[in-house]
Amino acid sequence: MLPYKSLIQIDRNAPVTLHIQVCNIFILLITNGTLQPSDILPSSRVLAELIGINRNTVKLAYEELISQGWAESIERKGIFVLSNLPIISKPQLPEPTLNKNVQEAFIWTNKFSNAIPSNNLHKADLAIDAGFPDVRLAPVDQLMREYRSISRKFYGKNFLKYGDSKGSQHLRSSLCDYLSNTRGLNVSSEQIIITKGSQMGIYLAAQLLLQPTDNIAVGISNYGFADDTFSYVGANLLRVPIDANGMDIDYLEALLTVKKIKAVYIIPHHHFPTAVTTSMERRLKLLKLAKEHRFAIIEDDYDFDFHYDNKPYLPLASIDHNHNVIYIGSISKTFAPALRIGFMIGPTAFVEAAASLRGLIDKQGDTLLEDAFAMMFDNGEMDRHFRKSLKIYKQRRNLFCEILKSEFNEVIEFEIPDGGLAVWSNFNQKIDLIKTAEEALKKGLYIENGHFYKNESFSANGMRMGFASLNESEMIAALGILKKVI
Amino acid sequence: MLPYKSLIQIDRNAPVTLHIQVCNIFILLITNGTLQPSDILPSSRVLAELIGINRNTVKLAYEELISQGWAESIERKGIFVLSNLPIISKPQLPEPTLNKNVQEAFIWTNKFSNAIPSNNLHKADLAIDAGFPDVRLAPVDQLMREYRSISRKFYGKNFLKYGDSKGSQHLRSSLCDYLSNTRGLNVSSEQIIITKGSQMGIYLAAQLLLQPTDNIAVGISNYGFADDTFSYVGANLLRVPIDANGMDIDYLEALLTVKKIKAVYIIPHHHFPTAVTTSMERRLKLLKLAKEHRFAIIEDDYDFDFHYDNKPYLPLASIDHNHNVIYIGSISKTFAPALRIGFMIGPTAFVEAAASLRGLIDKQGDTLLEDAFAMMFDNGEMDRHFRKSLKIYKQRRNLFCEILKSEFNEVIEFEIPDGGLAVWSNFNQKIDLIKTAEEALKKGLYIENGHFYKNESFSANGMRMGFASLNESEMIAALGILKKVI
Incomplete structure (x- = not known):
């Protein structure tokens, strides 16, 4: 007989009843080959004594095992593992996590085979x-107050139900006001999708704009996670010089004479990483080129809210009258990185497609957090x-x-x-x-x-x-x- | 002179200083073509009177306009819009949101051109x-209590900083216990990634497993958002019959003789939509086929926690000894759809790649929510x-x-x-x-x-x-x- 006493460990505090626990352990013994087809199981009396539980519990476990089709009862002989179970091999060794050269159980292409560098930041x-x-400056107490107020106020608790993939209507409206006040950016809430940080805006835009082998223009130095996102979708990165006045748009113009470009990714405010700002003249020229060549400008303006000399430049999106600009911003950056709220603004059809894709990615954002942020915009806490x-x-x-x-x-x-x-x-x-x-x-x-x-x-x-x-x-x-x- | 009184609307309560507001309005007038290159601006005295603000504020606005490169001061003549600005056309009409046939400003391929059907649910x-x-049953008060407790407890507030793309270490550990207790599923926290609901698990698995034109087997009837996700990545859906005993694995076996299959998507518990459960025999056979043909099984078990007759079948993942199964589960479904927490379990290298991809999508989840859920698992509230x-x-x-x-x-x-x-x-x-x-x-x-x-x-x-x-x-x-x- 197998060493059932050590094989069958039950937990009286587990949320699953004892007989189901026993039944499940038998299933694991069968499927890992410890018990083979046609093996006899110990009698309920013997097993009950061995593992110290009530005999009726063992009987219930066996009944369950039989009803699930793992075992059969043969009159006057006992309970047997089903004889016609598909043959099962002996258990494999635990998953080989250390040796990366071991062949995987299924075939897939790892586009991320570089290990994530360990992060020593914390x-x-x-x-x-x-x-x-x-993050110590983040008004967490005020956020908690809004959480409580929302969670108490709404009978029916719609904020807990499935919502809109575009994000909370309340937050989209509040953002319209905020963007108009701070950036002269006047859009309707239909042109906004709430994202999880600016990264999701970059990801959605990349997925929608770019097909494999499409060209996208980016800075010679650039935000690495944006580069990685464009590369992930298979796009070709064309590097454009960055100087003290930002992206070199004359170079881009020359490039356009030889290459078809689907999109330009630009951080016109404080270019990442070097923090230079793209000059007004170049901004206008970029908009002009976009219109002529029908490419999209992905304007990443994650940093807009931090200006120390009271000279915020208007975003490209505010002065774009041809709807070439997809504008990406972040509130996470201003509040707390782990509370991931950002937004993407673009032509309505584009934003609708982004919402559809977002539905496939994760359905929607956290309505509670979105509504709480909206209330903090409305009551001035955010400001x-x-x-x-x-x-x-x-x-x-x-x-x-x-x-x-x-x-x-x-x-x-x-x-x-x-x-x-x-x-x-x-x-x-x-x-x-x-x-x-x-x-x-x-x-x-x-x-x-x-x-x-x-x-x-x-x-x-x-x-x-x-x-x-x-x-x-x-x-x-x-x-x-x-x-x-x- | 232009009707500046109506064109320049200032807001004394806005978070932007008055002179920046005035400057920004001039920029918009220039960029939308209302003011053309070389046009003269009204004198500061005239404008100040017209719009009812201090003359010094207008002067500051003009200085800002000049320093940003939009205008120039010509001695004893006045302030002029810069003459060499790239020519800008007259403003376009507002974005044509209703007429979908209008040509878009930039070129992109809308894979989601079917309008989202309006949802009448609410x-x-x-x-x-x-x-x-x-959602009225969800223990929101307890969740709020954990939120408060976390937000007060941790000096340094790490829960607000950038965290791990795999999700909160605390929640992953708590889930290991929970999965072991409820499903006999024994995994290490390295094999778990916390996702936003089960949908993100499906999306990540689809992106990692499938290349365009790859085959994936799914039920004849199936969860529509899973079908859409596989189609989105360009995969071919091969439909397998579903009968009273779940997916027809003999049919799948026959299919495998003529088609290379990269993955099988299955909801073995209560198949969506028809709620049938795949029999034990078929489960074992599916695992055997997966091993032979080296395909992945995407096991969507979003529904595991709801069994009324105390007969939870063990997931495929619990009896899979060859690591063919990618197991996807959800807590959102059990708690509240808008609090999107799910998980995906697979071989460590696969989960690491999923975390890398997740980093490009939205960096990470909401650590506060994840940690609060972990505490509710630990203190028994979830149970x-x-x-x-x-x-x-x-x-x-x-x-x-x-x-x-x-x-x-x-x-x-x-x-x-x-x-x-x-x-x-x-x-x-x-x-x-x-x-x-x-x-x-x-x-x-x-x-x-x-x-x-x-x-x-x-x-x-x-x-x-x-x-x-x-x-x-x-x-x-x-x-x-x-x-x-x-």
């Missing part, structure tokens, strides 16, 4: 990140938060740049950014950033190693240094460590 | 849905909720089926489902479901018209009738209306 006490907000954090970030930028200038003058070249949450820092070529990051981590400071910003045509020895998430004493401590390890 | 007082949970709703749904199923039997015997054919939240109802061919749904809506009852369940090879005059979201009096009222309109 492992260190201090971190100079790539330009993330300080108060923006103003408050803008003021704090400006102080942090100033202090950060002062320290960089006084303490790192020899090794870091940078421009004071007039917006955004990070300083693009060119390090002296002698400095090995990978080693610097490793040494810093040993001393409790996370700092990037510059790898994320490199691509096949951009290889600066630089990185974005985020100042927004560090308060004064943290900043002094963090840059103190960096100074030591350089 | 418009009626009463609804017989496709089998949704009653209490499952038990409580199961008891209520069983009563509702019984009443619903009794009424169907006594009042609709002539017109509806159905089996009492031993699980799930809906009854698959075959209507008498004489009954026009589209007309029935229209008539019902006029009387305040939403009911489906059967369209969603049809496909190129399945055309039953039937629908799923959800009983779970209706309490006793609502159910009686709803079926009363239905009786009247039939």
Whole structure:
């Protein structure tokens, strides 16, 4: 007889009744080959004693096993594993997780075979990140208040039911007002889809605009996750130079004479990673080219809300009268990265298609969070938060740049950014950033190693240094460590 | 002079300073062609009087306009729109949203050109849905308590920062316990990715497994959003018959002799829409075929937690020893559709690739919600909720089926489902479901018209009738209306 006492471990606190637990264990023993077709099962009396449960429970388990078609009762002989079960092999060893060369059980093409680099960001006490907000400033208490208020107010609780793939109607309306007030961007709520952060906007736009081998123009340096998204859908990335005035639109114009371009991805405000702003003249020329060549402009304006010198440039979308611009923005960036709310604006038919695709991806967003954000826009909490954090970030930028200038003058070249949450820092070529990051981590400071910003045509020895998430004493401590390890 | 008084509308309560508002309006007037290159702007004195603001504000606005490169100051003449601006045409008419035949501004291929059918579900007082949970039962207060507790507890507020694309480590651990207890499914948290509902699991699996023209086997009748997702990635759907014992695996075996199949999508528990359960023998045979032919089985088990006769069949994933099964489940379905939490389980390399793709789609899930769900699994709230709703749904199923039997015997054919939240109802061919749904809506009852369940090879005059979201009096009222309109 098999060692049932150790094979059959039951849990009296589990949410499944005892007889079902016993039945399920027998099924596993049968399917993994421990019990073979035609094997006899122990009598209910014997098993009950062995594993210390009531005999009736064992009987119920056997009845269940028989009714599910795993076993049969033969009169005056006992209960047997069904003789005509498809033959089952002995159990395999556990999944080989370490040896990646082992053949997979099914055939698929891994487009992501590069392992995700382990992220040390949360492992260190201090971190100079790539330009993330300080989540300690996020008005979480106010958000919780709105959550409670919504969850109590609505009888029928529609906010818990399936909703619109375009997102909460309330938030779309509130965003219309907000975008009109802050950006002179006047759209109807039919032209907005609420996304999960700006990343989902980029993904949806890429899926809808690009077919394999289509060309998309991007900056020589560019936001890596946008590049990856365009590459994922099979598009061809055409790199356009970026200089102090942003994307080189004359170069793009020349490119258009030899290549058909489906879309241009641009971050006109503070180009990622180098934070340059595209000049007005180039913006107008880009719009003109888009109209002539019928390409789409994907305008990623994730950073709009952070301007320290009160000079927000109007987005391309606000001055586009031919509907060539797909405008992508984020509230996650302003509030808290893990509360993923962004938006994409475009021609109605495009936004409707995006909503259909979104339906296939994840049906819809979190209506509770969307409605709560809408209420915080309406009652001014969001605006108060923006103003408050803008003021704090400006102080942090100033202090950060002062320290960089006084303490790192020899090794870091940078421009004071007039917006955004990070300083693009060119390090002296002698400095090995990978080693610097490793040494810093040993001393409790996370700092990037510059790898994320490199691509096949951009290889600066630089990185974005985020100042927004560090308060004064943290900043002094963090840059103190960096100074030591350089 | 232009009618500046009406053109320049300022808002003293807007979060943007007055001079930036004025500047932005001028930019819009320039870019939409109202102001042309070399046009003169009104003097600051005149404009200030016209629109009723301080003259210095107008001066600041003009300075901003000049510094942004839109205008130039010519000594002793005034301020002029820059003469060398790229020529801009007169403003277009507003976006033509109604006429779909108008040429789009940019070139893209709309794979979703069928308009989304308008959803009347929330418009009626009463609804017989496709089998949704009653969100009024969801323990929202407990969820709010966990939200508050998390938002207060963690200094540094990591739950608001960027997190893991695989989802909250806490929730993945809690799910390991839950899956082991309820389904005998023993996996490590590395094999789990938290998704937004089961739909995201289907989407990720489809993107990773299928290339254009690959074959995937699905039921003759099938979950329409799964079909749409596979079609979206360009896969070929091969339809396999479904009978009273679930998917016809002998048919599949025959199919495999003539077609290469990349994956089989199956809902073995309560097949959608017809709610049949795949027999044990067929399950084992399917696993055997998968091993031989190296295809993946996408097991959609969204419905596992709803069994009224205490006979949960073990998932395929629990008895699969060759790692052929990708297992997809949902908590949204059990809790509330708008709180989108699901999971996908598979070989570690596959789950890692899914996490990479998810990073491109929306980076990550909502850590706050994920952690709160984890705490509700750990402290037993989730289990209490499952038990409580199961008891209520069983009563509702019984009443619903009794009424169907006594009042609709002539017109509806159905089996009492031993699980799930809906009854698959075959209507008498004489009954026009589209007309029935229209008539019902006029009387305040939403009911489906059967369209969603049809496909190129399945055309039953039937629908799923959800009983779970209706309490006793609502159910009686709803079926009363239905009786009247039939």
